[in-house]
Amino acid sequence: MLQIQFFSLIRMLLKRDAAEVAWTAGDTVQSVLQKTQQQIATPFLHKLVDEQGTPHAGTIILVNRKNILHLQGLQTPVADGDVLACFPPGAGG
Amino acid sequence: MSVTGADRYARQVLHWGGEKQRVIEQSCLLIAGVGGLGATVSQLLVRAGIGRLYLVDDGRLDWPDLNRQTLYGEKDIGRAKLPLARERLNQINASSEIIELPGRIDDAFRVPGDVAGVADCLDNYRSRFALYRAVPNGTCFVHGGLNGDHGQVLTLMAGTSQSFDEIFAGAVQPQGSIPVTPDNVVIIAGLMVNELFSVLWQTPKLLDRCLVVGLDDFNMAFLDI
Numbered sequence: 293m294l295q296i297q298f299f300s301l302i303r304m305l306l307k308r309d310a311a312e313v314a315w316t317a318g319d320t321v322q323s324v325l326q327k328t329q330q331q332i333a334t335p336f337l338h339k340l341v342d343e344q345g346t347p348h349a350g351t352i353i354l355v356n357r358k359n360i361l362h363l364q365g366l367q368t369p370v371a372d373g374d375v376l377a378c379f380p381p382g383a384g385g
Numbered sequence: 386m387s388v389t390g391a392d393r394y395a396r397q398v399l400h401w402g403g404e405k406q407r408v409i410e411q412s413c414l415l416i417a418g419v420g421g422l423g424a425t426v427s428q429l430l431v432r433a434g435i436g437r438l439y440l441v442d443d444g445r446l447d448w449p450d451l452n453r454q455t456l457y458g459e460k461d462i463g464r465a466k467l468p469l470a471r472e473r474l475n476q477i478n479a480s481s482e483i484i485e486l487p488g489r490i491d492d493a494f495r496v497p498g499d500v501a502g503v504a505d506c507l508d509n510y511r512s513r514f515a516l517y518r519a520v521p522n523g524t525c526f527v528h529g530g531l532n533g534d535h536g537q538v539l540t541l542m543a544g545t546s547q548s549f550d551e552i553f554a555g556a557v558q559p560q561g562s563i564p565v566t567p568d569n570v571v572i573i574a575g576l577m578v579n580e581l582f583s584v585l586w587q588t589p590k591l592l593d594r595c596l597v598v599g600l601d602d603f604n605m606a607f608l609d610i
Contacts, residue, residue, distance in 0.1 A: 384563030
Protein backbone atom coordinates (compact mmCIF):
# COMPACT_ATOMS: atom_id res chain seq x y z
CA MET A 293 0.00 0.00 0.00
CA LEU A 294 0.97 3.62 -0.45
CA GLN A 295 0.09 6.44 1.91
CA ILE A 296 -0.81 9.85 0.52
CA GLN A 297 -0.84 12.65 3.09
CA PHE A 298 -2.70 15.91 2.56
CA PHE A 299 -1.73 19.20 4.20
CA SER A 300 -3.09 22.76 4.40
CA LEU A 301 -5.26 23.73 1.40
CA ILE A 302 -5.42 20.19 0.02
CA ARG A 303 -6.52 18.83 3.38
CA MET A 304 -9.10 21.61 3.63
CA LEU A 305 -10.39 20.81 0.14
CA LEU A 306 -10.61 17.07 0.71
CA LYS A 307 -11.60 17.25 4.38
CA ARG A 308 -9.26 14.37 5.13
CA ASP A 309 -5.66 14.00 6.29
CA ALA A 310 -4.60 11.01 4.22
CA ALA A 311 -5.58 8.19 1.89
CA GLU A 312 -4.19 4.77 1.13
CA VAL A 313 -4.07 3.26 -2.33
CA ALA A 314 -2.82 -0.08 -3.54
CA TRP A 315 0.62 -0.12 -5.11
CA THR A 316 1.06 -1.53 -8.60
CA ALA A 317 4.36 -2.29 -10.28
CA GLY A 318 5.36 0.66 -12.47
CA ASP A 319 3.51 3.23 -10.39
CA THR A 320 4.75 6.82 -10.54
CA VAL A 321 3.78 9.87 -8.52
CA GLN A 322 1.42 10.86 -11.31
CA SER A 323 -0.32 7.49 -11.52
CA VAL A 324 -0.64 7.29 -7.75
CA LEU A 325 -2.20 10.74 -7.54
CA GLN A 326 -4.62 9.82 -10.32
CA LYS A 327 -5.56 6.61 -8.53
CA THR A 328 -6.02 8.55 -5.31
CA GLN A 329 -8.34 11.05 -6.95
CA GLN A 330 -10.38 8.23 -8.46
CA GLN A 331 -10.58 6.40 -5.15
CA ILE A 332 -11.68 9.32 -3.01
CA ALA A 333 -13.96 10.67 -5.75
CA THR A 334 -13.04 14.30 -5.11
CA PRO A 335 -11.13 16.27 -7.74
CA PHE A 336 -7.91 17.70 -6.35
CA LEU A 337 -5.26 17.14 -9.03
CA HIS A 338 -6.02 20.54 -10.56
CA LYS A 339 -4.70 22.05 -7.32
CA LEU A 340 -1.37 20.25 -7.75
CA VAL A 341 -0.61 20.17 -11.48
CA ASP A 342 -1.57 22.19 -14.54
CA GLU A 343 -3.18 20.93 -17.75
CA GLN A 344 0.24 20.06 -19.15
CA GLY A 345 0.94 17.88 -16.12
CA THR A 346 3.49 20.26 -14.61
CA PRO A 347 3.40 20.74 -10.83
CA HIS A 348 1.99 24.15 -9.89
CA ALA A 349 4.58 26.59 -8.65
CA GLY A 350 4.14 26.83 -4.93
CA THR A 351 2.94 23.28 -4.38
CA ILE A 352 5.34 20.84 -2.78
CA ILE A 353 5.03 17.11 -3.41
CA LEU A 354 7.32 14.92 -1.34
CA VAL A 355 8.06 11.21 -1.71
CA ASN A 356 9.58 9.81 1.46
CA ARG A 357 10.49 13.38 2.50
CA LYS A 358 12.17 14.25 -0.80
CA ASN A 359 10.80 16.93 -3.09
CA ILE A 360 9.92 15.36 -6.44
CA LEU A 361 11.58 18.27 -8.23
CA HIS A 362 14.88 16.73 -7.07
CA LEU A 363 13.78 13.29 -8.28
CA GLN A 364 11.99 12.72 -11.59
CA GLY A 365 9.06 15.04 -11.06
CA LEU A 366 5.65 13.48 -11.55
CA GLN A 367 7.34 10.55 -13.29
CA THR A 368 9.22 9.63 -10.10
CA PRO A 369 8.79 5.87 -9.54
CA VAL A 370 7.23 4.86 -6.24
CA ALA A 371 7.65 1.60 -4.36
CA ASP A 372 5.29 -0.29 -2.11
CA GLY A 373 5.17 1.35 1.31
CA ASP A 374 6.21 4.81 0.08
CA VAL A 375 4.69 7.92 1.63
CA LEU A 376 3.64 10.83 -0.56
CA ALA A 377 2.87 14.26 0.89
CA CYS A 378 1.02 17.08 -0.89
CA PHE A 379 1.75 20.40 0.77
CA PRO A 380 1.06 23.89 -0.54
CA PRO A 381 2.90 25.98 2.08
CA GLY A 382 1.89 29.45 3.20
CA ALA A 383 4.23 32.03 1.69
CA GLY A 384 3.25 35.15 3.62
CA GLY A 385 4.55 36.63 6.81
CA MET B 386 11.64 53.33 37.64
CA SER B 387 14.03 50.45 38.03
CA VAL B 388 12.99 46.84 38.16
CA THR B 389 14.94 43.69 38.85
CA GLY B 390 14.92 40.70 36.55
CA ALA B 391 13.37 38.72 39.37
CA ASP B 392 10.35 41.06 39.30
CA ARG B 393 10.10 41.50 35.56
CA TYR B 394 10.27 37.83 34.69
CA ALA B 395 8.60 36.45 37.81
CA ARG B 396 5.56 34.98 36.07
CA GLN B 397 7.46 33.12 33.35
CA VAL B 398 10.16 31.87 35.73
CA LEU B 399 7.35 30.27 37.72
CA HIS B 400 6.71 28.21 34.60
CA TRP B 401 10.13 27.44 33.10
CA GLY B 402 12.50 28.08 35.99
CA GLY B 403 15.56 30.20 36.56
CA GLU B 404 18.05 28.20 34.50
CA LYS B 405 16.04 28.47 31.28
CA GLN B 406 15.51 32.17 31.99
CA ARG B 407 19.26 32.60 32.34
CA VAL B 408 19.78 30.96 28.95
CA ILE B 409 17.30 33.34 27.32
CA GLU B 410 18.98 36.38 28.85
CA GLN B 411 22.40 35.25 27.64
CA SER B 412 21.31 34.32 24.11
CA CYS B 413 21.32 36.04 20.76
CA LEU B 414 18.92 35.47 17.86
CA LEU B 415 18.52 36.95 14.40
CA ILE B 416 15.05 37.95 13.25
CA ALA B 417 14.80 38.22 9.48
CA GLY B 418 11.92 40.56 8.72
CA VAL B 419 10.10 42.78 11.20
CA GLY B 420 6.75 42.74 9.42
CA GLY B 421 3.77 40.57 10.32
CA LEU B 422 5.58 37.64 11.88
CA GLY B 423 8.77 39.45 12.87
CA ALA B 424 7.13 42.31 14.77
CA THR B 425 5.40 39.89 17.12
CA VAL B 426 8.27 37.39 17.29
CA SER B 427 10.78 40.09 18.24
CA GLN B 428 8.37 41.67 20.69
CA LEU B 429 7.71 38.42 22.55
CA LEU B 430 11.42 37.59 22.69
CA VAL B 431 12.21 40.99 24.17
CA ARG B 432 9.39 40.69 26.69
CA ALA B 433 10.90 37.35 27.71
CA GLY B 434 14.29 39.02 28.23
CA ILE B 435 16.34 37.85 25.25
CA GLY B 436 19.92 39.08 25.54
CA ARG B 437 20.49 40.33 22.01
CA LEU B 438 18.48 40.48 18.79
CA TYR B 439 19.73 41.24 15.31
CA LEU B 440 16.90 42.61 13.18
CA VAL B 441 16.98 42.61 9.37
CA ASP B 442 14.50 44.51 7.20
CA ASP B 443 14.47 47.01 4.36
CA GLY B 444 10.81 48.02 4.34
CA ARG B 445 8.85 51.13 5.18
CA LEU B 446 5.52 51.05 6.96
CA ASP B 447 2.42 51.22 4.78
CA TRP B 448 -1.27 51.21 5.67
CA PRO B 449 -1.90 47.53 4.81
CA ASP B 450 0.81 46.60 7.35
CA LEU B 451 -1.08 47.97 10.34
CA ASN B 452 -3.61 45.15 10.58
CA ARG B 453 -0.96 42.73 11.89
CA GLN B 454 2.41 44.40 12.46
CA THR B 455 2.07 44.84 16.18
CA LEU B 456 4.99 47.18 16.85
CA TYR B 457 3.67 50.07 14.74
CA GLY B 458 0.89 52.64 14.58
CA GLU B 459 -0.68 55.27 12.33
CA LYS B 460 1.96 57.92 13.05
CA ASP B 461 4.63 55.57 11.74
CA ILE B 462 3.32 55.40 8.16
CA GLY B 463 6.12 55.99 5.68
CA ARG B 464 8.92 55.44 8.20
CA ALA B 465 11.55 52.70 7.89
CA LYS B 466 10.51 49.71 10.00
CA LEU B 467 13.94 48.78 11.28
CA PRO B 468 14.70 51.84 13.48
CA LEU B 469 11.05 51.92 14.53
CA ALA B 470 11.22 48.31 15.65
CA ARG B 471 14.41 48.95 17.62
CA GLU B 472 12.87 52.01 19.27
CA ARG B 473 9.69 50.16 20.28
CA LEU B 474 11.56 47.08 21.48
CA ASN B 475 13.86 49.27 23.58
CA GLN B 476 10.79 50.86 25.14
CA ILE B 477 9.44 47.42 26.05
CA ASN B 478 12.68 46.11 27.56
CA ALA B 479 15.83 48.22 27.62
CA SER B 480 17.92 45.30 28.87
CA SER B 481 17.67 43.52 25.49
CA GLU B 482 20.28 44.72 23.03
CA ILE B 483 18.80 45.40 19.58
CA ILE B 484 21.12 45.60 16.59
CA GLU B 485 19.86 46.79 13.21
CA LEU B 486 21.06 45.11 10.03
CA PRO B 487 19.52 47.25 7.29
CA GLY B 488 19.05 45.97 3.76
CA ARG B 489 17.49 43.20 1.76
CA ILE B 490 18.57 39.62 2.32
CA ASP B 491 20.33 38.33 -0.78
CA ASP B 492 23.28 36.07 -1.53
CA ALA B 493 25.71 38.62 -0.06
CA PHE B 494 24.01 38.47 3.35
CA ARG B 495 25.96 36.95 6.24
CA VAL B 496 24.54 35.81 9.58
CA PRO B 497 26.63 37.09 12.51
CA GLY B 498 28.61 34.35 14.21
CA ASP B 499 27.18 34.85 17.71
CA VAL B 500 23.58 33.93 16.92
CA ALA B 501 22.11 30.80 18.48
CA GLY B 502 19.23 30.69 16.02
CA VAL B 503 17.67 32.43 13.05
CA ALA B 504 13.97 33.21 12.72
CA ASP B 505 12.64 33.32 9.17
CA CYS B 506 9.88 35.92 9.41
CA LEU B 507 10.22 36.88 5.75
CA ASP B 508 7.43 37.14 3.23
CA ASN B 509 9.11 35.87 0.07
CA TYR B 510 10.94 32.71 -0.93
CA ARG B 511 13.86 34.32 -2.75
CA SER B 512 15.02 35.99 0.48
CA ARG B 513 14.22 32.87 2.50
CA PHE B 514 16.48 30.77 0.29
CA ALA B 515 19.29 33.35 0.55
CA LEU B 516 18.83 33.56 4.32
CA TYR B 517 19.07 29.80 4.75
CA ARG B 518 22.26 29.66 2.71
CA ALA B 519 23.77 32.27 5.05
CA VAL B 520 23.07 30.29 8.25
CA PRO B 521 26.28 28.84 9.76
CA ASN B 522 26.46 25.06 10.07
CA GLY B 523 25.10 23.83 13.37
CA THR B 524 22.76 26.80 13.78
CA CYS B 525 18.99 26.29 13.88
CA PHE B 526 16.74 28.02 11.36
CA VAL B 527 13.11 28.42 12.42
CA HIS B 528 10.85 29.03 9.45
CA GLY B 529 7.35 30.44 9.63
CA GLY B 530 4.88 31.19 6.88
CA LEU B 531 1.16 31.56 6.39
CA ASN B 532 -1.55 32.25 3.87
CA GLY B 533 -5.09 32.98 4.97
CA ASP B 534 -6.09 30.38 7.52
CA HIS B 535 -3.21 27.95 7.09
CA GLY B 536 0.44 28.23 8.03
CA GLN B 537 3.51 26.28 9.04
CA VAL B 538 6.51 26.31 11.37
CA LEU B 539 9.61 24.21 10.73
CA THR B 540 13.08 24.00 12.27
CA LEU B 541 16.13 22.96 10.29
CA MET B 542 19.73 22.70 11.45
CA ALA B 543 22.09 24.07 8.82
CA GLY B 544 24.60 21.47 7.67
CA THR B 545 22.61 18.57 9.10
CA SER B 546 19.01 18.85 7.95
CA GLN B 547 17.79 18.71 4.37
CA SER B 548 18.30 22.22 3.10
CA PHE B 549 15.41 24.66 2.98
CA ASP B 550 16.01 25.08 -0.77
CA GLU B 551 15.63 21.35 -1.34
CA ILE B 552 12.45 20.99 0.67
CA PHE B 553 10.75 24.08 -0.69
CA ALA B 554 12.02 23.71 -4.26
CA GLY B 555 9.36 24.99 -6.60
CA ALA B 556 7.83 27.24 -3.97
CA VAL B 557 7.48 30.63 -5.60
CA GLN B 558 5.86 33.83 -4.52
CA PRO B 559 2.18 34.01 -5.53
CA GLN B 560 1.17 36.95 -7.69
CA GLY B 561 -0.27 39.87 -5.76
CA SER B 562 -0.83 40.28 -2.05
CA ILE B 563 -1.12 37.26 0.21
CA PRO B 564 -4.13 37.22 2.55
CA VAL B 565 -2.97 37.61 6.16
CA THR B 566 -5.19 38.39 9.15
CA PRO B 567 -4.11 39.78 12.55
CA ASP B 568 -5.19 36.74 14.53
CA ASN B 569 -3.59 34.12 12.31
CA VAL B 570 -0.24 35.86 12.00
CA VAL B 571 0.03 36.21 15.77
CA ILE B 572 -0.76 32.52 16.24
CA ILE B 573 2.02 31.45 13.86
CA ALA B 574 4.40 34.00 15.41
CA GLY B 575 3.60 32.63 18.88
CA LEU B 576 4.36 29.10 17.75
CA MET B 577 7.65 30.32 16.29
CA VAL B 578 8.63 31.95 19.57
CA ASN B 579 7.73 28.81 21.50
CA GLU B 580 10.03 26.88 19.16
CA LEU B 581 12.79 29.51 19.39
CA PHE B 582 12.83 29.11 23.17
CA SER B 583 13.15 25.36 22.66
CA VAL B 584 16.03 25.97 20.27
CA LEU B 585 17.79 28.11 22.88
CA TRP B 586 17.30 25.32 25.42
CA GLN B 587 18.67 22.87 22.85
CA THR B 588 15.44 20.88 22.75
CA PRO B 589 13.79 21.92 19.46
CA LYS B 590 10.43 20.25 18.98
CA LEU B 591 10.14 20.85 15.26
CA LEU B 592 13.60 19.83 14.07
CA ASP B 593 13.04 18.27 10.63
CA ARG B 594 9.35 18.24 11.44
CA CYS B 595 6.99 20.78 9.92
CA LEU B 596 4.00 21.74 12.03
CA VAL B 597 1.21 22.51 9.57
CA VAL B 598 -1.56 24.54 11.16
CA GLY B 599 -5.09 24.78 9.80
CA LEU B 600 -6.96 27.56 11.53
CA ASP B 601 -10.23 26.93 9.75
CA ASP B 602 -10.82 23.97 12.04
CA PHE B 603 -7.89 24.22 14.53
CA ASN B 604 -6.11 21.29 12.92
CA MET B 605 -2.43 20.68 13.60
CA ALA B 606 -0.49 18.03 11.71
CA PHE B 607 3.17 17.08 11.46
CA LEU B 608 4.95 16.67 8.14
CA ASP B 609 8.24 14.88 8.69
CA ILE B 610 10.97 16.34 6.52
